[in-house]
Amino acid sequence: MSLEMKVPAVGESITEVTVASWTKSDGDIVEMDEVICELESDKATFEVTAEAAGKLSIKAQEGDTLEIGAVLCEIDESASDGGGSTSESKPTAKSESSNSPTSEAKATGEVLEMKVPAVGESITEVTISNWAKGDGDFVELDEVIAEIESDKATFDLTAEAQGKLQIVAQEGDTLEIGALICKIEVMEGGAPSSGSSSTSESTGSSTSSNTDKETYATGHASPAAAKILDEKGISASDVKGTGKDGRITKEDAMSAQKSSSKNVSKSDDKPSKPQFEAPTFGGGVSREQRREKMSSLRKTVARRLVSVKNETAMLTTFNEVNMKPIMDLRKKYKEEFKEKHEVGLGFMSFFTKAVCVALQEWPAVNAQIDGSEMIFNEYCDISIAVSAPKGLVVPVIRNAESMNFVQIEKEVIRLATKARDNKLSIEEMEGGTFTLTNGGVFGSMMSTPIINAPQSAILGMHNIVERAVVENGEVVVRPMMYVALSYDHRIIDGRESVSFLVRVKQLLEDPTRLLLGV
Amino acid sequence: MDYQVVVIGSGPGGYVAAIRCAQLGLKTAIIEKYNTLGGTCLNVGCIPSKALLDSSEHFHNAEHTFKTHGIDINKPKVNLKQMIDRKADVVKQNVEGIDYLMNKNKIDVFHGMGSFLDKNTIQIDGKDKKKITAEKVIIATGSKPANLPFIKLDKDRVITSTEALELKEVPKHMIVIGGGVIGVELGSVYARLGTKVSVVEYLDSLIPTMDSTMGKELQKSLKGLGFEFYLGHKVTGVEKKGKNVTVKAETKKGEEVQIKGDYCLVSIGRRPYTDNLGLDKAGVKMDDRGRVEVDDHLRTNVENIYAIGDVVKGAMLAHKAEEEGVFVAESIVGQKPHINYNLIPGVVYTWPEVASVGFTEEQLKAQGRKYKTGKFPYKALGRARASMDTEGLVKILADKETDEVLGVHIIGARAADMIAAGVTAMEYRASAEDIARMSHAHPTYMEAFKEAALVATENRPIHM
Numbered sequence: 001m002s003l004e005m006k007v008p009a010v011g012e013s014i015t016e017v018t019v020a021s022w023t024k025s026d027g028d029i030v031e032m033d034e035v036i037c038e039l040e041s042d043k044a045t046f047e048v049t050a051e052a053a054g055k056l057s058i059k060a061q062e063g064d065t066l067e068i069g070a071v072l073c074e075i076d077e078s079a080s081d082g083g084g085s086t087s088e089s090k091p092t093a094k095s096e097s098s099n100s101p102t103s104e105a106k107a108t109g110e111v112l113e114m115k116v117p118a119v120g121e122s123i124t125e126v127t128i129s130n131w132a133k134g135d136g137d138f139v140e141l142d143e144v145i146a147e148i149e150s151d152k153a154t155f156d157l158t159a160e161a162q163g164k165l166q167i168v169a170q171e172g173d174t175l176e177i178g179a180l181i182c183k184i185e186v187m188e189g190g191a192p193s194s195g196s197s198s199t200s201e202s203t204g205s206s207t208s209s210n211t212d213k214e215t216y217a218t219g220h221a222s223p224a225a226a227k228i229l230d231e232k233g234i235s236a237s238d239v240k241g242t243g244k245d246g247r248i249t250k251e252d253a254m255s256a257q258k259s260s261s262k263n264v265s266k267s268d269d270k271p272s273k274p275q276f277e278a279p280t281f282g283g284g285v286s287r288e289q290r291r292e293k294m295s296s297l298r299k300t301v302a303r304r305l306v307s308v309k310n311e312t313a314m315l316t317t318f319n320e321v322n323m324k325p326i327m328d329l330r331k332k333y334k335e336e337f338k339e340k341h342e343v344g345l346g347f348m349s350f351f352t353k354a355v356c357v358a359l360q361e362w363p364a365v366n367a368q369i370d371g372s373e374m375i376f377n378e379y380c381d382i383s384i385a386v387s388a389p390k391g392l393v394v395p396v397i398r399n400a401e402s403m404n405f406v407q408i409e410k411e412v413i414r415l416a417t418k419a420r421d422n423k424l425s426i427e428e429m430e431g432g433t434f435t436l437t438n439g440g441v442f443g444s445m446m447s448t449p450i451i452n453a454p455q456s457a458i459l460g461m462h463n464i465v466e467r468a469v470v471e472n473g474e475v476v477v478r479p480m481m482y483v484a485l486s487y488d489h490r491i492i493d494g495r496e497s498v499s500f501l502v503r504v505k506q507l508l509e510d511p512t513r514l515l516l517g518v
Numbered sequence: 519m520d521y522q523v524v525v526i527g528s529g530p531g532g533y534v535a536a537i538r539c540a541q542l543g544l545k546t547a548i549i550e551k552y553n554t555l556g557g558t559c560l561n562v563g564c565i566p567s568k569a570l571l572d573s574s575e576h577f578h579n580a581e582h583t584f585k586t587h588g589i590d591i592n593k594p595k596v597n598l599k600q601m602i603d604r605k606a607d608v609v610k611q612n613v614e615g616i617d618y619l620m621n622k623n624k625i626d627v628f629h630g631m632g633s634f635l636d637k638n639t640i641q642i643d644g645k646d647k648k649k650i651t652a653e654k655v656i657i658a659t660g661s662k663p664a665n666l667p668f669i670k671l672d673k674d675r676v677i678t679s680t681e682a683l684e685l686k687e688v689p690k691h692m693i694v695i696g697g698g699v700i701g702v703e704l705g706s707v708y709a710r711l712g713t714k715v716s717v718v719e720y721l722d723s724l725i726p727t728m729d730s731t732m733g734k735e736l737q738k739s740l741k742g743l744g745f746e747f748y749l750g751h752k753v754t755g756v757e758k759k760g761k762n763v764t765v766k767a768e769t770k771k772g773e774e775v776q777i778k779g780d781y782c783l784v785s786i787g788r789r790p791y792t793d794n795l796g797l798d799k800a801g802v803k804m805d806d807r808g809r810v811e812v813d814d815h816l817r818t819n820v821e822n823i824y825a826i827g828d829v830v831k832g833a834m835l836a837h838k839a840e841e842e843g844v845f846v847a848e849s850i851v852g853q854k855p856h857i858n859y860n861l862i863p864g865v866v867y868t869w870p871e872v873a874s875v876g877f878t879e880e881q882l883k884a885q886g887r888k889y890k891t892g893k894f895p896y897k898a899l900g901r902a903r904a905s906m907d908t909e910g911l912v913k914i915l916a917d918k919e920t921d922e923v924l925g926v927h928i929i930g931a932r933a934a935d936m937i938a939a940g941v942t943a944m945e946y947r948a949s950a951e952d953i954a955r956m957s958h959a960h961p962t963y964m965e966a967f968k969e970a971a972l973v974a975t976e977n978r979p980i981h982m
Contacts, residue, residue, distance in 0.1 A: 216920040217947040223856060230854035247946060 002076040003052045004113065006178070007039065007066045014041045015124065015177075018065045019072070026058040030075065037072070052077050069115045069178020110186040112161045116175045119150055119426055126150045127174045128181070132255075134242065135167040138214075139184065143240060146181070151300030153426050163187040218246035225253035232256065298391055308453045313489040316448040319501045321508045323464050323479040326350050329511055341406045347461070348384070349408040351436055353514050354507035355459060356380040356401040359434055362500040364492045365485075366433050368454045374491060383432030383452055384412060386419040393419045394452055396432040436461065440481065449486045457487040457497065459504070521547045523850065524640055524652035526632040526795070529557020531827030531839030532658030533616050538847035540623035547650060548625055549632035549642055555616040556609075557660050558828075559836040562680045565612050567700075569605040570683065570707045571867050578710035578869075583906055596711050598688055605683065633796035637820050641796075654822050654850055657802070657810055658843065659795060661788035661828035669695075669756045669784055675763050676756055676782045679704060689713045691779035693765045695753050697724040699866045701785035702740065706868045709743045716777050718748040718767050725866055729878035729927040731893075731913055736872055736929060739909050751775060756782055790829045805831070816846050824850075838862045861944050865934040870896075870910040873937035876925035876944055879915060888918035892950060892974025894966045896930045898982050901961035907931035912970040914940075914950055921949035921975065932963050939967055950974035 007017055020038040024030050030050040037048045050056070054077040060066050116126055129147040133139050139159040146157040159165070164185040169175055221229055221236045225248045229236055232253075239256045241248035294302070308314065330345055337345040359366040359380050367376045380401040383394040395415035400408060418424045435452040440463040449460040460483065467480040485501045507513050523539045525532045528550035539546040554561055580594040620627050630644025639651050663678035665671055673681050682704045688711045694701040697719030705715040717724070717740075723733035724740075724747075737747060751767040754774070758764075763782040767775045790809045797804065803819045805811045810825040812818055818825055824846045827839030841857050848855040866872035882889045896902040896910040910930020916923050926940030943953055953971035958964045969979045 215949075216917075216922055217949075220947045223858070223945050226856050227854055230856070243946075244952075 002057070002074045002078075002110070003054070004074050005048070005051055005072045006113075006115070007068050007070050007072055008048070009068050009176075014068065016065055016067050017041045019060050019062050021062055022058060024056050026056060028056045030054065030056045048072065050075060054078070067118065067178055068176070069180075108163075108186045108188050110161075111166075112163070112184045112186050114157070114160055114181050114184065116148070116177050116179050116181055117157075118177050119148075119155060123150045123177065123426070125174055125176045128169050128171050129154060130171050131167060132156075132240070132242070133165050135165065137165045137242070138187075139163065139165045140240075149295075150426070153424055153429070154422070155426070157181065159184060161186045215245045217244075219248060221248040221253060222250060224250040228253035229256060295391065301391055304453060305450050308451050312451060312453070314451055314486055315489055316484050316486040317494075317497050317501055318446070318482060318484050319505050321481045321483055321505050322469065323347075323481050323508070325509055326511055327464075327479055337406075341409070343406065343409045343413060345405065346409060346412070348412045348436070348438075349405040350508060350511060350514075351459070351461060351504075352382050352397065352400050352403075352408050352412075353405065354504045354511075355382065355434065355436065357507055357514065357517070358500045358503040360401060361503060362496045364496045365457045365487065365500045367491055368433070368456050369488070369491050370454070377433040379433070381431055381433045383429075383435040383455070384415065385435060385437035385452075386416050388419040388424075389422060393424055393429060394432065394435060395419055395424050395428050396430070434458070438462075440464065446482045446484065448484055451486055451488055456491050457485060457500075459501075460484040460486070519638065519653050520650045521545050521626070521652040523547075523654045523656060523847075524549065524632075524650060525656045525658055526640065527557060527658035527660055527827075527829075528555040528616065528627075529658060529660045529827060529839060530559045530836040531660070531843045532557065532656070533619065533843075534840040535656050535658060535826060535843030535847050536625045537619060537623050538844045539850065540625050542847060542851045544847070544850065546623075546625045547628060547652070548620065549628045549630065549640065551629070551631045551644060553629060553645070554609075554613040555620065555627065556613040557658075560612045560616065561609055562683060564836055566605045566609050566683045567679070567703055567707070568867055569608045570601060571703060571869070573601045573604065574707045574710040575869050586906065596688055598685065598711070602684060631794055633794055634800035634802075635796065637800045637822060654824065655800075656843070656846055657792075657795070657818070657823065657825035657829055658827050658839065659791050659829050660839075661834055662791045663784070664787045664789040665784055666695075666753065666786060668754075670758075671784060672758060675758050675761065675780065676784065678784055682707075682783050685781075689779070689781040691716065692781045692783055693718065693763065693777050693779040694783045694785060695756075695765065696784065696786040697721070697726075697747070697749070698785060698787060699725060699864075701783065702736065702866060702868050704783060704785065705745065706740070706743065709740070709745060714744060714746070714779075716746040716748060716779065718751050718753055718765060718777065720750070720752050722750045724749075725872065728864060728866075728872065728874050729913065729925065730880060731911075732872050732874060732927055732929050735909075735911065736866070736868060736870075739870055739929075740868065748775060748777065756784075758782075788828060788834055792829060815849055816842055832859060833862060833864065835862065835864065858945065861941055863937045863941055865937065867934060870907070870930045871933040872927075872929045873933040874925070874927040875937055875940045876923070877915065878925060878927070879913075882915060882924060887924070889915050889924060890918050890950075890974050891915055892970040892972065892977075892979075894969040894973055894979060894982060896963070896966060898969075899961070899963065899966050901963055901965065902931065904961065905931065907963075912936075912966040914953075914967075914970040914974045916950040916971075916974045921951055923948055923950055923953065923971075923974075926967075928967070930963065930966070936964055936967060939964065 017039040020040040022037045024036040030036055030053065032053045033049045035047045036050050036056060039046055039048055052075045054075040057074040057076065059071045059073050066072065119126065127149045129149045131146045133145045139145050139162060141162045142158045144156040145159050145165060148155055148157050161184045164187065166183040166185065168183060169181045175181065219236055219241055228250065229239065234256050236248055239248050239252055242252050243249040326347065334345055363376050366380060367374050379399050382397045382400040384397060385392060385394050397408060397411050415428065432452065432455060434455055435458040437449050437458060438461040439447050440461050444462050446462060447460050449458045451458050462482045464479045464481045466477050468475050469478045469480060483501065483504065485497055487497045522544040523546045525536045525548045528548050532548060533555060536546050536548045559565060577594060577596060580591065584591060628642045628646040630642040630646045632640050632642055635641050639649060640655065642648050642650065663680065670676065671678060679700050689708055691714040692705065692708050694705045694715060694717045697717045701717060702724060705717060709715040723730060724737050725733050748767060750770050753765060753767045755766040756763065761780055763779050765777045765782055769775065792804065792810060800823060801820050802823055803811045809831055810818055810829050812825050812830045816824050816826055816830065826842035826846055828834040832838055845855045845857050861875055863873055863875040892914040894912050897908045902908045913927040914923060915925040923943055926937065928936055950971045954968060954975050958968040969981055972979045
């Protein structure tokens with residue numbers, strides 16, 4: 001039996017450490033509590049002591065930077081005193097397991113700890129939405145055991161080994177990346193087989209042998225479940241039964257989904273439940289308040305927006321765009337475009353194209369700060385802010401600079417639809433270089449958007465209103481839109497930001513320029 | 519179209535189909551040729567026979583067991599008219615219940631003979647006279663008592679089950695042709711009231727479709743009630759002279775037997791009823807046994823016409839028809855319901871009752887399947903002794919390897935209610951040990967079910 005040693009949580013704000021030095025070498029026999037290595041965080045250095053006696057197997061090398069919870073080394077306990085503990089550890093480990101403590105036992109004695117995986121660049125914590133498996137259930141390798149919610153998406157947690165599940169974190173718990181979610185008592189071979197019931201009974205050793213084993217009835221759908229699965233077009237063999245011996249219950253069938261992409265979550269439309277109702281004061285008029293727990297997404301949005309405000313030198317420059325040329329163009333080609341490409345010609349494609357051209361001319365706007373360096377992006381990955389049921393999400397149109405109008409419109413539709421269904425994957429929301437946000441759809445005349453960090457600028461679109469403007473010395477009525485560019489003055493100079501916005505205005509007011517590249 | 523669904527026949531198949539259709543939001547009508555809804559089951563089948571079975575069982579107890587229980591009464595007398603009247607009242611309440619349900623579910627009811635003019639149009643002829651059209655039609659016309667070609671049913675002395683529920687006197691000697699469910703049930707009614715009952719059955723056992731243990735046990739029990747059996751006898755003729763009926767039968771060796779009585783009940787089974795239904799006009803095909811031919815989804819060869827219950831293949835049971843009614847209604851709206859025909863229980867309301875679900879031992883043998891048997895007698899049950907109902911047993915058949923329950927067969931008090939546990943267990947594919955590990959309340963007859971499961975598991979009953 002070997003024990004995995006993880007980087008311990010060493011301080012509140014410390015998320016990663018560096019391995020300064022190993023005081024023991026790979027293969028050494030170490031004693032419990034003996035110092036085996038020294039770790040360095042940005043605040044202090046500290047020593048790591050062996051959590052068990054045994055043979056050391058080093059996993060992280062000196063100089064490696066590790067997240068909290070990452071595996072540092074393994075200690076093979078069986079090696080500590082000549083294998084004597086091997087035979088001992090097995091029976092003790094499995095008093096509640098359904099397997100008999102012989103050398104053929106399926107339980108290996110190993111207990112695998114499952115940690116919150118690193119699910120995306122900026123995600124530091126997740127919430128357990130629900131357990132698909134119960135405590136003590138037998139789980140297969142790669143079987144979905146829980147649904148986890150981050151601020152960006154929900155995703156399925158799959159078992160890293162097969163065996164018996166021991167749940168550590170409960171539903172609703174918020175965990176940091178690397179925190180312990182559950183343990184799996186690893187079992188070898190297939191799930192306990194059907195034949196085992198009669199044999200174990202005849203030897204008189206069966207106690208609770210009816211639970212958690214795979215039998216002839218595993219995967220058998222109850223009458224109601226069978227109907228539901230049939231109507232969903234899902235085969236019973238694709239559903240994990242949570243009933244006795246893996247029978248498929250009605251609940252299993254109701255929550256069963258056609259498996260498509262693993263990472264993408266089931267849409268979880270459940271609003272968070274009110275924690276309590278505030279008491280009513282006075283009569284007649286309502287004085288009630290309602291408290292709801294902030295969702296993980298809302299919390300992150302809140303935290304990040306504040307940190308952007310605090311940590312950047314953000315300001316906003318404005319301009320106005322005469323939308324008439326684009327509107328005329330749209331009016332003229334709307335039908336044809338739709339017919340030919342099966343997608344509507346919207347404003348998004350014009351703005352995206354114009355922004356891409358301007359970004360390439362003013363690369364600072366498309367850049368970002370990374371510590372003491374600046375990263376200039378040769379590509380334009382345009383994030384578009386979409387209002388999703390759970391809150392604001394910002395999927396990314398990749399390499400928008402190389403896309404044509406049709407491709408952009410299609411991509412916008414695809415991402416917006418996924419956003420509305422809560423089906424965006426984390427990858428689809430990561431790594432944008434510039435953001436477009438359209439408050440105009442809700443009627444906003446003017447706003448100062450907040451940068452989508454670590455990006456450096458964001459363009460706010462607004463509503464289109466007919467205003468009196470002066471053209472060639474005459475007052476005329478034009479459909480006008482105010483545009484606002486919020487930018488991080490640390491990296492973008494006023495000249496660049498203003499010129500960028502003027503360029504965008506120019507391209508939008510004369511879209512032919514987009515065609516000619518002038 | 520006037521309706522989305524029209525159901526022809528208002529028996530347990532038809533009215534249940536109509537209610538389910540209405541629940542699913544379909545505009546539904548139902549056609550019944552008789553004045554009352556409910557079909558055979560409610561009017562001349564399950565319900566009235568159960569009423570008489572219960573009355574006669576009370577009489578039987580008053581006559582035979584009260585004394586032992588410590589209840590001394592004068593010798594009880596049968597008031598057959600009152601029994602029949604009570605039965606009629608029970609029927610009346612039940613069929614009125616169906617009227618209420620139709621009304622509640624806003625189902626239009628037409629009384630009259632329904633027959634197809636084409637696949638979407640039905641002519642109603644009777645109290646109501648009109649033509650209605652429907653997108654979908656469900657045939658639920660049920661069945662009628664069958665007869666042998668050489669028997670003349672005068673419905674006075676040579677009768678079917680329908681007349682047996684309306685007799686004016688207690689027969690002295692009733693000869694029952696056919697030892698199936700109907701024969702033994704109605705035979706029981708009159709045997710308890712003092713009639714000598716002789717059963718002539720062509721096959722070698724009673725209730726031949728059930729597990730053979732059931733037939734044997736039932737035969738023992740009915741013998742105690744005064745039944746006489748002529749098994750393996752082929753009826754060759756029935757003669758009626760005045761108040762006397764003579765049934766001639768032949769043994770397998772060819773010997774002729776004559777049985778003389780005053781009533782002859784012909785209960786050889788039932789035939790699907792499609793008379794005057796106009797199936798030909800709709801183009802609906804029938805099979806060689808006069809049943810409406812349906813596929814696995816109970817669709818006829820005409821795509822908008824379905825058929826359910828006794829008029830199609832399968833056991834002629836009210837609850838089978840009900841399941842099919844629901845099945846078709848849900849199929850019509852695009853749902854995908856299931857029926858597990860192997861798990862439709864069969865019940866005989868004799869006393870002791872007989873009930874069974876799943877495979878019989880004979881079927882398992884024929885399949886070559888390896889099985890184990892667990893039997894537990896009522897005699898060993900405290901509850902059975904307390905209630906003086908010690909006849910009977912529970913028999914559970916389980917797969918030899920997996921322990922999965924493959925069949926449950928019960929003869930004994932309340933078997934008909936107990937079988938539901940067998941159905942539940944088998945729908946979930948429980949093993950015998952699963953049942954054995956579930957708590958069963960004490961003192962109940964159901965303990966026999968658990969004990970039989972213990973026997974099947976590894977022959978370790980507690981109370982035997």
